[in-house]
Amino acid sequence: MAVCSAYTTQSLNSTCSISTPAKTHLGFHQKQVVFYRRSSKRGGSGSGSGSSSGPCVITCSAGDSQTVVIGLAADSGCGKSTFMRRLTSVFGGAAEPPKGGNPDSNTLISDMTTVICLDDYHSLDRTGRKEKGVTALDPRANDFDLMYEQVKAIKSGVAVDKPIYNHVTGLLDPPELIKPPKILVIEGLHPMFDERVRDLLDFSIYLDISNEVKFAWKIQRDMAERGHSLESIKASIEARKPDFDAYIDPQKKYADAVIEVLPTELIPDDNEGKVLRVRLIMKEGVKHFSPVYLFDEGSTISWIPCGRKLTCSYPGIKFHYGPDTYFGNEVSILEMDGQFDRLDELIYVESHLSNISTKFYGEVTQQMLKHADFPGSNNGTGLFQTIVGLKIRDLYEQITSSKTAAPLEATKA
Numbered sequence: 001m002a003v004c005s006a007y008t009t010q011s012l013n014s015t016c017s018i019s020t021p022a023k024t025h026l027g028f029h030q031k032q033v034v035f036y037r038r039s040s041k042r043g044g045s046g047s048g049s050g051s052s053s054g055p056c057v058i059t060c061s062a063g064d065s066q067t068v069v070i071g072l073a074a075d076s077g078c079g080k081s082t083f084m085r086r087l088t089s090v091f092g093g094a095a096e097p098p099k100g101g102n103p104d105s106n107t108l109i110s111d112m113t114t115v116i117c118l119d120d121y122h123s124l125d126r127t128g129r130k131e132k133g134v135t136a137l138d139p140r141a142n143d144f145d146l147m148y149e150q151v152k153a154i155k156s157g158v159a160v161d162k163p164i165y166n167h168v169t170g171l172l173d174p175p176e177l178i179k180p181p182k183i184l185v186i187e188g189l190h191p192m193f194d195e196r197v198r199d200l201l202d203f204s205i206y207l208d209i210s211n212e213v214k215f216a217w218k219i220q221r222d223m224a225e226r227g228h229s230l231e232s233i234k235a236s237i238e239a240r241k242p243d244f245d246a247y248i249d250p251q252k253k254y255a256d257a258v259i260e261v262l263p264t265e266l267i268p269d270d271n272e273g274k275v276l277r278v279r280l281i282m283k284e285g286v287k288h289f290s291p292v293y294l295f296d297e298g299s300t301i302s303w304i305p306c307g308r309k310l311t312c313s314y315p316g317i318k319f320h321y322g323p324d325t326y327f328g329n330e331v332s333i334l335e336m337d338g339q340f341d342r343l344d345e346l347i348y349v350e351s352h353l354s355n356i357s358t359k360f361y362g363e364v365t366q367q368m369l370k371h372a373d374f375p376g377s378n379n380g381t382g383l384f385q386t387i388v389g390l391k392i393r394d395l396y397e398q399i400t401s402s403k404t405a406a407p408l409e410a411t412k413a
């Protein structure tokens with residue numbers, strides 16, 4: 001491989017910039033990518049200076065143009081929005097819908113992050129699904145080609161016109177412009193379903209809410225807040241279950257981190273779903289991600305922190321940490337069963353956790369206190385969502401620092 005050094009100044013700069021956008025049928029704004037040949041007169045500063053010929057493949061260092069892509073998968077009503085609010089808060093700044101855009105947009109934008117909802121890639125609207133007898137979870141109701149092309153485009157620094165699925169009307173609305181952010185989060189039912197999309201993810205998370213807990217949360221939201229009947233909630237969960245089992249749940253085997261939410265084991269036969277056992281399952285060997293550990297990395301530890309430093313009322317709090325396997329992969333699992341009485345005392349637990357990617361002592365506790373009103377702030381869901389948020393910040397910083405450190409590489413085939 002020869003280095004195209006003679007052309008780099010002008011050619012790489014122009015290659016890495018976005019020219020006047022031209023829209024394509026896939027809805028992205030074309031970036032002008034120029035491949036220079038040593039013998040080519042189009043090569044600007046390099047033309048004529050080299051003697052060899054053949055296509056010169058130029059690979060740009062991402063610099064600040066490449067977007068880090070995070071996937072978050074979960075069924076509807078399983079806490080994705082809450083997780084996103086915690087994540088964007090870690091990066092600072094509030095996330096808001098695109099200014100002046102469709103009021104029913106599903107997108108949330110902050111300084112660093114753009115969160116897009118994959119419901120926007122439904123290819124069938126509500127009526128279309130009804131006519132064809134398919135649910136939104138069915139791949140046939142979703143356009144994975146467009147999802148792939150657009151996530152790929154954004155990742156490489158190109159803006160796209162993304163469709164909008166309007167949850168109020170059940171219709172597909174005119175598209176909205178999504179500019180490449182520093183971090184793109186694709187959240188929804190299928191971020192890891194399509195292999196091509198999966199391969200674009202720098203990190204992936206699956207929120208695995210057990211049926212009992214999902215039911216309890218649905219009742220709380222859809223019955224208490226939206227006036228649905230118990231029967232209709234049960235019927236909707238049952239109707240979705242076959243497709244959930246077929247298309248959504250299997251994605252967890254691909255996730256780099258899984259947050260599993262189960263009924264507590266501290267109260268025998270509990271079916272209230274208020275006290276939760278939450279497990280953070282972290283894959284080993286993921287680039288730019290080192291699992292969190294309790295006390296001693298790789299050991300197996302059970303810990304009941306209740307006592308002088310942590311106030312615990314019935315049924316108490318129990319932590320567990322250790323190595324395990326998950327779908328044939330080596331993982332570390334950190335588990336918390338129970339709930340905190342006093343959130344400020346969380347600092348005691350935080351001080352026994354390592355690899356949590358905080359920037360200062362007590363950052364996890366500070367984040368949790370800041371969002372004490374979010375669902376799950378007194379238990380492992382909030383704690384682990386916050387920690388995963390910090391790990392994502394760390395991953396982002398590692399990816400971008402390694403990218404800026406790497407020299408521009410231009411090679412010839």
Ligand SMILES: Nc1ncnc2c1ncn2[C@@H]1O[C@H](COP(=O)(O)OP(=O)(O)OP(=O)(O)O)[C@@H](O)[C@H]1O
Pocket residue numbers: 074075076077078079080081082083217218220221375376377381382
């Ligand atoms: N950690 C939690 N603890 C208790 N309840 C929770 C938790 N997370 C979510 N919930 C409940 O589930 C509901 C849905 O949460 P959220 O809006 O974050 O989920 P979602 O996956 O974004 O939902 P949807 O896809 O339907 O918009 C909340 O209103 C709340 O009732």
Ligand SMILES: O=C(CO)[C@H](O)[C@H](O)COP(=O)(O)O
Pocket residue numbers: 075076119126136137166167168170189
């Ligand atoms: O599983 C879902 C993800 O949020 C929704 O049910 C799906 O997007 C269809 O939405 P709606 O019920 O508003 O037509």
